[in-house]
Amino acid sequence: MDIRSLRYFIAVYEERSLSAAAKRCFVAQPSISTTVAQLEEDLSTKLFVRHSKGVSPTDSGSQLYPHACKMVSDLSAMRSLFIDSPAPLALSISLTPFLSGALISQVIKTMLDEVSGLTLKLVDESERADLRFTCSRYTTEEDVFYPLWEDDYVIAMPLDHWLADFPSISIKQIDKQPFISRTPCDILESWNYLMQKQELTTDVRAQVKTEEYALDLVAAGLGISLIPEHSSRGRNDLCLRPLNDVKLKRVVGLAHKKERSFPAHLINTILTAKQQLLVNKSPV
Numbered sequence: 001m002d003i004r005s006l007r008y009f010i011a012v013y014e015e016r017s018l019s020a021a022a023k024r025c026f027v028a029q030p031s032i033s034t035t036v037a038q039l040e041e042d043l044s045t046k047l048f049v050r051h052s053k054g055v056s057p058t059d060s061g062s063q064l065y066p067h068a069c070k071m072v073s074d075l076s077a078m079r080s081l082f083i084d085s086p087a088p089l090a091l092s093i094s095l096t097p098f099l100s101g102a103l104i105s106q107v108i109k110t111m112l113d114e115v116s117g118l119t120l121k122l123v124d125e126s127e128r129a130d131l132r133f134t135c136s137r138y139t140t141e142e143d144v145f146y147p148l149w150e151d152d153y154v155i156a157m158p159l160d161h162w163l164a165d166f167p168s169i170s171i172k173q174i175d176k177q178p179f180i181s182r183t184p185c186d187i188l189e190s191w192n193y194l195m196q197k198q199e200l201t202t203d204v205r206a207q208v209k210t211e212e213y214a215l216d217l218v219a220a221g222l223g224i225s226l227i228p229e230h231s232s233r234g235r236n237d238l239c240l241r242p243l244n245d246v247k248l249k250r251v252v253g254l255a256h257k258k259e260r261s262f263p264a265h266l267i268n269t270i271l272t273a274k275q276q277l278l279v280n281k282s283p284v
Helices: 003-015 018-025 029-043 059-080 101-114 188-197 211-219 264-279
Strands: 048-051 054-057 089-095 118-124 131-135 143-157 178-182 203-208 225-228 239-241 249-257
Touching (some): 003 018, 003 029, 003 054, 003 059, 018 029, 054 059, 101 118, 101 143, 143 211, 143 264, 178 225, 211 225
Parallel strands (some): 178 203
Antiparallel strands (some): 131 249
């Protein structure tokens, strides 16, 4: 077992695909397959289950993942001790407006703390940028994507809402309820499809662009809303309930075009940021 093996394992775990992991690591797919097989032999356990759509981690793979991230991060930190004066690095990062500002701020802080000489310019998602905070569904085969955290969608409601009496709710209970809609929203098409399929509707009282605005309107009693669970953490003026018959989620991370290269210590810092989110119980 070596660091290269763990890097390949992390790529396969996050991409859920041997071919996608190979593209991300800039190696041939057989190299990824051979390395993962050797790692499984060294650990005497199966790490992935292969299927027609890619791979899925086993329980052993899920147990290894956070330890592998920490080992790669620790090695990066060790190497950085002996870098005298890294060259200044100026980067632009675009921000998608419907992502959790609190978690993005944690990642940016880690990058600035860990990468000496780094300066960041935050721009709107419509502007060209070196890196993009975005969701996996908005990436293409031309992108490299580093997942940072995973959001489960829940229903946010006022504390005194009648749906708050249920530990979880069905999508059918939302029918004709006053609703705060968000546009843009990364799962809007899926949500609309589910509602139409079951012949359900909502009474849209307001349409806003950001999750913060939606949460404020929900807290004011104007309606309920479909919100990523992370975005509502720290608020005590809302009640959150999971859907028991629908599973909606998103994977958030940093992306860049494959033709754009970055120093290894910057990429390692992104992995460090993800590990810190894991430690803080912000699951990826």
